[in-house]
Amino acid sequence: MQENRPPLTAIPAEIRCAQxxxxxxxxxxxxxxxxxxxGGxxxxxxxxxxxxxxxxLRIWPRLLRDVGQGHTALELFGRRLAHPILLAPLAYQTLxxxxxxxDVARGAAASDSGFVLSTLAGRTLEEVAAQAGEERWFQLYFQAERRHTLDLVRRAEAAGYRVLVVTLDTAIKLPSLRAQRAGFTLPAAVVAANLADYPEVAPPVLTRGQSRVFQGVMAQAPGWADLDWLLGETRLSVVVKGVLHPEDARQLKARGVAGLIVSNHGGRSLDGAPxxxxxxxxxxxxxxxxxxxLLDSGIRSGGDVFKALASGADAVLVGRLQTYALAVAGALGVAHLLRLLREELEVCMAQAGCATLADIGAAMIFKERETRC
Structure with a gap:
């Protein structure tokens, strides 16, 4: 297993933009x-x-608009956020x-940013909460046993997490081909700290002719009944992550889910998905x-944030960029990344003539292919 180079204690001079x-x-x-x-x-x-x-996508700017009172604030799940850029849940950031x-939580807190902690974090949700700001959310993977899932929920509630983000698009978790070809294996010291007290549930014993996928891995995948059960067990706002189909979105809304994250897991779930x-x-x-x-997958700049908002998102989550900034300069890098993204969004808004997030709508997108003669 190869080792990382130690992170810096100052922002490198060559960092000029978030990407x-x-x-x-x-x-x-x-x-x-x-x-x-x-990898994907x-x-x-x-x-x-x-x-x-x-x-x-192209942004369609407007002229002579007054943005002197401009800001990036929004209301989301009953809370006022300073800007619409949150940090997505990522597993094993101790890598x-x-x-x-x-350090991810510290960087988010220093920049007035929302932060989502993964079930598969390398640090426990309690120790992260002690370093995090108020806008902390917890991402939940259903466990094989409901009592373990419920224990995670109760721990998140007790630690002051405000929103529960339930990921439903990765019942099968496979290492990417890129990672396999690079010889990656998870180091022994990198663990899912939140699951340490829950014994692993043995997979079902397959009989001849049964599938390792359908009767094996998918035997422990959650269903609609599990989601309905969870909605009845927590006082937190429940947001479902991994939605790509409109009919799923309608059903989730009808069942009482508080919001959705449109996501293909950063291209790490089903290859060939939109x-x-x-x-x-x-x-x-x-x-x-x-x-x-909300939307994740592909955000690399404040301009991307603008395009996501114009396409229908209320806010976005940033995935891989946070890990790159963490590796380069720890909490300082994460805070600096978020400041860059916010300022890039503000510059884009000002130049496009949008004083507030409410001004960013579908009319701000120029569709080249549809306007050609």
Whole structure:
């Protein structure tokens, strides 16, 4: 197993924009770990599509608009947020930095940013909560036994997490081909700290002719009844992550889910799935204008944030960039990344003539292919 280069204690001079953290992360992350973090599933067609859709959209600026009282604040799940950029839940951030999610939480708190902690974090939700700001959310994976799932929920409630983000698109978790080819294996010291007290449930014993997938791995996958049970067990707002189909969005809303995250897991779930941004407009149409929608997968700049908001999102979550910034400069890097993204969004808003997030709508997107003669 290769080792990382120690993170810096100051921001490198070559960091000029948020995406620069991605460009230099390879100097700080061991090659196999970088492959694990950066890679997508399969042939990475969905991973590539996430970026291509952003690149294809054009912003349609307006002139002479007064943005002197401009701001990026919004209301989300009964809370006022300073800006619409949150940190997505990522597993095993101790792969990138010894303090892992603790430094991610500190960086988010220093920049007035929302932060989502993964069930598969390398640090416990309690120790991360002690270092986090008020806008902390907890991402939940259903466990094989309901009592373990419920214990995670109760721990999150007791530790002051405000929103429960339930991920439903990764019943099968496979290492990416890129990571396998780089020889990546999870180091013994990197563990899912939140699950340490829950004994593993043995997989079902298969009989001849049964599938390792259908009767094996999927035997422990959650269903609609599990989600209904969870909704009845917690006082927290429940948000479902991993939504790509409008009909799923309608059903989730009807069942009482508080909001959705349109996501293909950063291209790490099903290769060949649509880009999250491409799926977003149809989901917005399905749930209506007032229902909370967030988006992740592919965000690399404040301009990308603007395009996501114009396409129907209320806010976005940033995934890989946070890990790159963490590897480069720890909590300082994460805070700096978030400041860059927010300022890039503000510059984009000002130049496009949008004083507030409410001004960013579908009319701000120029669709080249539809306007050609």
């Amino acid at each position: 620069d953290y991605e460009a230099i992360a390879g100097h700080f992350l061991a090659a196999d770990r970088l492959a694990y973090i950066a 599933c399969g042939q990475e067609t969905t991973l590539a599509a996430n970026r291509a859709v952003f690149a294809d 990138a930095h010894p303090r892992g999610e603790i 880009a999250s941004l491409a799926a977003l407009p149809a989901i917005r149409a399905a749930v209506g204008d007032a229902y909370p929608l």
